[in-house]
């Protein structure tokens with residue numbers, strides 16, 4: 001080293017200054033880099049776990065084929081159907097019920113039987129005091145055929161999206177009742 005520096009000095013050049021890394025610096029760089037690498041390895045899967053279900057594309061078909069259109073009359077009738085639910089990473093098949101009716105306007109509509117008071121299940125025409133109405137046995141809420149709340153419950157029964165395709169009734173998402181007036 002000294003020879004080279006000396007030769008540089010002899011030729012009128014500036015001496016080369018070598019910056020040496022101390023052992024402490026070397027250790028802290030190495031340990032810091034390793035820690036960052038390991039932390040990234042742990043955090044990346046957690047982030048993916050948290051975010052992945054949100055990024056999944058929604059399934060093309062949210063419509064469930066429930067019953068032949070010809071079976072629907074002016075008398076509300078209950079039909080059950082299975083829905084495949086995905087809640088984050090948990091998938092399950094759930095059985096749901098809808099009361100499906102052909103309204104006075106000729107349109108088929110479907111009501112959710114969950115009472116809007118505290119969530120018990122309503123039935124059609126099951127109480128002689130409330131003929132041709134939905135009645136909830138828990139606290140006595142009752143509703144018209146269109147789902148309009150007449151007592152106790154604060155809101156009308158929810159409605160399913162309905163579509164008719166090739167002679168079958170399909171049900172979609174639940175939404176607030178559009179028929180109860």
Ligand code: FES
Nearest residue numbers: 115117118136139
């Ligand atoms: S839950 Fe139906 S009346 Fe209370």
